[in-house]
Each structure stands twice: as structure tokens, then as C-alpha cells.
Amino acid sequence: MHELWSSFRVFFSSLKLTVVLLVLSIILVFWATIAQVRLGVWGVQEHFFRTFFVLSKLPGTEIPIPVFPGGYFIGGLLLLNLTAAHFARFALKWGKSGIALTHLGLVILLIGELLSGLWQEEYSLRLDEGQTKNYSESFRLSELALIDTTDAQFDDVFVVPEKLLARGRAVTHPPLPFRIVPKAYYPNASLQMRSPATAPNPSLATQGIGLQVTTTPLALTYKMDERNLPAAYVELIAPEGSLGTWLVSEQLAEPQTFTHAGRTWSIALRLQRHYKPYSLTLVNFSHDRYAGTEIPKNFSSRIRLTTPDGRDDREVLIYMNNPLRYAGLTFYQAGFDNNDRTTVLQVVRNPSWLLPYVACVLMSAGLLIQFGISLFAFVARRRALPTA
Amino acid sequence: MARMSRRSALPFVLAAASLLTSCREARVGHYRVPKETPPPAATAPATDMASTAVPTGDGQLTWTAPAAWIAKAPGAMRKGSYAIRNEAGEADLSITAFPGDTGGLLANLNRWRGQIGLAPLAPAELEANLDHLDANGLHFEIVDFAGTANGAPARILGAVLNRPGETWFFKLMGPAATVAGEKPAFAAFLQTVKAP
Incomplete structure (x- = not known):
């Protein structure tokens, strides 16, 4: 010894x-x-x-x-x-x-x-003027979201990380009333409207927009200014049989909906979300330029921070080198979009900073x-x- | 002594590192959240849309549509969508954007040709079928194809715009007479497309 x-x-x-x-x-x-x-x-x-x-x-x-x-x-x-x-x-x-x-x-x-x-942890938070969100999104990772939207007040959300879809094995989760079977997964793909000339074979999808769309796999991109846009065909199988196969992709702007056992569901592939016990509203975004030029002088986001219990309800101004630090997270001004009507904040948690x-x-x-x-x-x- | 010792310690080091290599397991998540309220922009009256500069989903391009065009909900695939009606029938203008070159210009134009029953173009015939338009620093490749759809004369007026890392398609498709009547408006519309 x-x-x-x-x-x-x-x-x-x-x-x-x-x-x-x-x-x-x-x-x-x-x-x-x-x-x-x-x-x-x-x-x-x-x-x-x-x-x-x-x-x-x-x-x-x-x-x-x-x-x-x-x-x-x-x-x-x-x-x-x-x-x-x-x-x-x-x-x-x-x-x-x-x-x-x-x-x-x-x-x-x-x-x-x-x-x-x-x-x-690093996330991004995009807010349009007047929009309220209580979640931030991953920069790169996606998730399949199956949401029971029947309740008027709440959404019951089941999320499957992209990694599990890539494995191609059936996914079960006890409260979820069906099995999710990934039929095909593309880490980066483009979608096009289907036409008989370019896509003679029938679509893998049997439900939703996938019937009208073809999926073309693309090479993975690792460039800083580009992002992979994954797509997948997933079949949902209830105990009584298959409900159909859907095409899901981040390029589809709206979730697809279906009903099962009297409940309304939506299915979508989206950026991974990270929910918070408070919400942020973009009051307005300012992009100031030096007078008479297009040279940016300052970017700032006026945000309203609210908690459901009413303990916090205040406005904060986020601008370069003046982030909002709240509940262990730091919100930096990272970008803007949409003709200066959308702000992009970077949300970082780093306890060892x-x-x-x-x-x-x-x-x-x-x-x-x-x-x-x-x-x-x-x-x-x-x-x-x-x-x- | 030292050499022997090192030899006996090395396997332990490797074994310990291998044990630590196990990665975090991905799992299905389940939670309940209050319904998201849509941003106020979504509830703006649709009648104002046609004459207002419309920012796209990614905020990359804006345009101003003629007042006579009727804005439709963009839908899952579209960045913009308009119905154009006259006595000859209704044509559909779709604005879509996809990453990359989506298979190249020729493949996309041949896809459009297929939709109105035309034979695909050979690569050598491509240039002869293209018009070019430069507006606001953007370069459009424009096509005008006449064919048939559902047994009636149909026409596609299309413009393809290559932007860094993505391709935009502006396609006006419908009864030949409707599309022919809208050709000047379509050209004027392309002149209003702007990048930020």
C-alpha cells in the first residue's frame, strides 16, 4: 500500500x-x-x-x-x-x-x-417591442415540443432534446399519452414546397405541412454567422395505433396542431427553452446614431421586469457594459433586429465568473x-x- | 524505482479519466407554463398591412406592397403572402427564404416550370430565360414562365435573390391574364424590397 x-x-x-x-x-x-x-x-x-x-x-x-x-x-x-x-x-x-x-x-x-x-449556461432572449417572455432560448440546441394546449390558461409541455431524436430510438415518457418514434432526423436541412418534378417519391409525413414540403439534407455548418437548422420526421403512436408522421423543423414558423382523445396538441421543433420564475417585457429599443451619420452611438433596451407574486415590478435600462443582473443571471445587450423593433439579449449564468x-x-x-x-x-x- | 512506480500509476490515471468521461444524459422534460400572450403587432388590423413596410420574420428584408394586394397570413413556410384579384381570377404572391442556395437557381426554376407543366430548362438555356434587376443594392434574377395549370393558361412571375447564406424567392403565380396585368406592379414591388 x-x-x-x-x-x-x-x-x-x-x-x-x-x-x-x-x-x-x-x-x-x-x-x-x-x-x-x-x-x-x-x-x-x-x-x-x-x-x-x-x-x-x-x-x-x-x-x-x-x-x-x-x-x-x-x-x-x-x-x-x-x-x-x-x-x-x-x-x-x-x-x-x-x-x-x-x-x-x-x-x-x-x-x-x-x-x-x-x-x-448561455442563452439568447429575443423580444419584440411590447412582447413579454418568461424564457430564454439556446443559441444552437433544439428540442421537439409536444404541447397540450387544451387548458385556457396553461400549456402542458413535453420536450424531447434533439440528441434523443438523433438517436432514432422510440421515446416514451409516462404522462405523455403516446410514443414518439423518430423516422428521420437531419441535423441541417432546407425545406422546399413539394412538386412532382423534383420529388416524385411520397413524403415520409402523413400529417400536417410535411405533405406539401420536401426536405433536402445540407452539410453541417460550423461558421460563426450561420446556424444549422435541424428537421425531423416523427411518428406519434398512441396505444390504439399510429396518429401519423409529422415533419418538424425550426423553419416552420408555426406549430402544427392535432387532436387526440379530446385534447388539442401542438407539435414543433424549436430552440431549447429555459423558463424563469419572472418575465421580461421590452418597453422600447433605442438605436442612437451620431447626428447626420449612420454610425451607431448607443444601443439600449428598456425592459420591464415583473414577478408573478408582485414582489418585483420595475423598469430597467440595459445597454452596452450595463447588463441587468437578476437571480443569478446576467442579461447583456447583444444585438437588435427587425428595423430596431426587436432586441436580442444574451443571458449568461456563470457562478464562477x-x-x-x-x-x-x-x-x-x-x-x-x-x-x-x-x-x-x-x-x-x-x-x-x-x-x- | 521511479520508472517502475510511474508504470504502475499510469493505468490508474487512465482508468480514472475514463470513468469521468461519462456524459450528461439527455432526458424528456415535462412542465406547465402559462399561455404565451402574442406580441401586440400580431393584433394590428390587417387592412393597414398592404401599404405598410413589412418587416420579415428575421428582420432581414422589408418591402411595401401595392395597396390593391391583399395581405394573407404568412403561414408556416412564408415570409410574406398576398392575394391579387382581378376579373380574370386570383393570383398568389409568396415570399419565402431558405438557408444556402437550396439546390441552385436552375433546380428551383425547373421546379417552378414543373408546376405549370413546362419542361425543365437545360443549363445552357438558363441565361436566355433570365432578366436582371438591381434595386436598393440587391440583385434579383427574374423569370416569366407561361404554361398551364388545371387545363387553364397559367403564368409564373418570379424573382430570386441571393443573400449571404440564404436565398429569397418572390413568386407570383396564377391565371395568365391576372399575372400579365400585374407585371408592372410586380416590378415596382421588387424596387421597394430593402435590406436593413
Whole structure:
């Protein structure tokens, strides 16, 4: 047992491990930078950094195999390596206090990045003037929403993440009165009105707008200014039999409706929603320009924030560098649309947002102290030298 | 000693990392929310629509339709929709936008030709069938196809606009006489299409 423990200690505190990990991280960053052309910044974060291994598919199959250590693996080991080296080698001495402080800053930076990766959430909130919303939407991920709209006041919502549709297996959820069977899923597709000349084969859809539309799969895009628009054909099967197959796509502006067992349902593929216990109304959006020019001077959104219990009912002004911070979320002014009648807010939750700042302060202080100690020692030595 | 130790520790490190690789599971969600109230714009009287600049769903293009055109609900696929009536019958103007080039200009024009019983154009014949219009910094490729639909003479006046990352289609289709009468209005309408 003791031998195992000491072998761990030697392994994790070795300087060779540091060098190997630094070399691996250089290769990883270089590889990811090249891959960014193909995968874009989101894809690279997922495939290379916020993962323990870089996965690649076995040629000719869909089986993923690890081919290189990922960001979490290298970062995690660096963290262990740094901590272990401190306990194994460094003695607490005044002369080394700067190095200890710098390393502590580095440890906090690594932990901060890990926590951001695990906890940070980013959503977008689009509001037209006069519109009220109590949810924000994902930037990229979609969900299939099946909504029982029978009640006059409330909607009963069932959501299936896009990931489950992509798997192609039937989805069941006990309170939902039917099974959802994905018949086809396209991560990016365009829709066109169907005509006999271009689409001689019958549609996969047997209900709704899908009967009049053809779906053309498109190559996935990873560009920053483009987005994949998924589409799927889903069959709903009740205990008494199939209700039909619907085409769903984010490009269909309105949900399709149907009735089952006396209740009215709607079905749609939409951006993943994140509901909040309060609502925001856009009172107005201002896009100020410098007089006589088209050069933007200021963008601002006047928002009314209300909670159902009436505890909060106030107007706030969101503009560049002046976000609204409320209930753990930060709402930034991110864009505008629709001839200045729609605002786009970025909604961010990041409980560990302070850690990088703390890390930078600690590292700067550590370096200042360490160089200061060396400088004072050097000056003292110079002074001690006999003058010629 | 050190080399042996490292060899014995390495498998543990790899095993621990593999255990941590498990990803978060996607699940079906179920919740109840109050019904969403539509934005006030949706309740604006429809009669004002035809002569008002209409912003599109994505806010990318605006246009002003002639007052005689009757605005219809855009529907699931359309950015804009109008009914145009005269004594010869009713024609339909649809405005749609799709990402990418949606299969290319030729394929889309041949799809339209198929709708009024015309044979597809060969790639070499494409240019001869196109007119071009530049307005407000936008370039439209315009076609005018005459054929038959349901046994009666039908005509399609169409304009295709390529924008970065997407293609817009303006299609006026209906009885040949109605569409012929609206040709000047359609050209004037395209002149009002603006990008922000």
C-alpha cells in the first residue's frame, strides 16, 4: 500500500510529467486551431477542450475511439501535478512566497475553467417591442415540443432534446399519452414546397405541412454567422395505433396542431427553452446614431421586469457594459433586429465568473513579489560591494 | 524505482479519466407554463398591412406592397403572402427564404416550370430565360414562365435573390391574364424590397 502511495506521489509530482503535459497541450491547441476551420469555435470547444479525450470514429463505423487526451484530461493532470509538486518539493519560505502565490493563481485559473465548462449556461432572449417572455432560448440546441394546449390558461409541455431524436430510438415518457418514434432526423436541412418534378417519391409525413414540403439534407455548418437548422420526421403512436408522421423543423414558423382523445396538441421543433420564475417585457429599443451619420452611438433596451407574486415590478435600462443582473443571471445587450423593433439579449449564468479575476490578481501579485525579492537582493548585493 | 512506480500509476490515471468521461444524459422534460400572450403587432388590423413596410420574420428584408394586394397570413413556410384579384381570377404572391442556395437557381426554376407543366430548362438555356434587376443594392434574377395549370393558361412571375447564406424567392403565380396585368406592379414591388 505504501509502495503504491509513493508511486503515485512520484508520478504526479514529477517535472517530466509537467513537460509531457505542456507538450501535449501545445499539440492539442495547435490541432484544435487547425480544426477550427472545419468545426468552428463551438465544435472545437466540445471536441478538444471540454472533453477528457479527443474522439475519432473507427474508419467505416460509427464507433468513437479516443485518439488523444482532451482539455479536461491534460488540465486535470496539470492541476494534480502542480499541487502534488508543491506538497512534495516546495518548502514554505519567504524567498519562495511569490512562486507559491503565482502557482496558487494558476490552480485557481484551472479550477475556474473547469467550473465554467461545467456550470456556465448561455442563452439568447429575443423580444419584440411590447412582447413579454418568461424564457430564454439556446443559441444552437433544439428540442421537439409536444404541447397540450387544451387548458385556457396553461400549456402542458413535453420536450424531447434533439440528441434523443438523433438517436432514432422510440421515446416514451409516462404522462405523455403516446410514443414518439423518430423516422428521420437531419441535423441541417432546407425545406422546399413539394412538386412532382423534383420529388416524385411520397413524403415520409402523413400529417400536417410535411405533405406539401420536401426536405433536402445540407452539410453541417460550423461558421460563426450561420446556424444549422435541424428537421425531423416523427411518428406519434398512441396505444390504439399510429396518429401519423409529422415533419418538424425550426423553419416552420408555426406549430402544427392535432387532436387526440379530446385534447388539442401542438407539435414543433424549436430552440431549447429555459423558463424563469419572472418575465421580461421590452418597453422600447433605442438605436442612437451620431447626428447626420449612420454610425451607431448607443444601443439600449428598456425592459420591464415583473414577478408573478408582485414582489418585483420595475423598469430597467440595459445597454452596452450595463447588463441587468437578476437571480443569478446576467442579461447583456447583444444585438437588435427587425428595423430596431426587436432586441436580442444574451443571458449568461456563470457562478464562477470571479475566479479568473482572482487568479490574475494572485498571479500578478506573485510575480511582482518574486521579482521584487530578487531585485532587492540584487540591489543589496550591489550596495555591499566595495566601491572602486 | 521511479520508472517502475510511474508504470504502475499510469493505468490508474487512465482508468480514472475514463470513468469521468461519462456524459450528461439527455432526458424528456415535462412542465406547465402559462399561455404565451402574442406580441401586440400580431393584433394590428390587417387592412393597414398592404401599404405598410413589412418587416420579415428575421428582420432581414422589408418591402411595401401595392395597396390593391391583399395581405394573407404568412403561414408556416412564408415570409410574406398576398392575394391579387382581378376579373380574370386570383393570383398568389409568396415570399419565402431558405438557408444556402437550396439546390441552385436552375433546380428551383425547373421546379417552378414543373408546376405549370413546362419542361425543365437545360443549363445552357438558363441565361436566355433570365432578366436582371438591381434595386436598393440587391440583385434579383427574374423569370416569366407561361404554361398551364388545371387545363387553364397559367403564368409564373418570379424573382430570386441571393443573400449571404440564404436565398429569397418572390413568386407570383396564377391565371395568365391576372399575372400579365400585374407585371408592372410586380416590378415596382421588387424596387421597394430593402435590406436593413
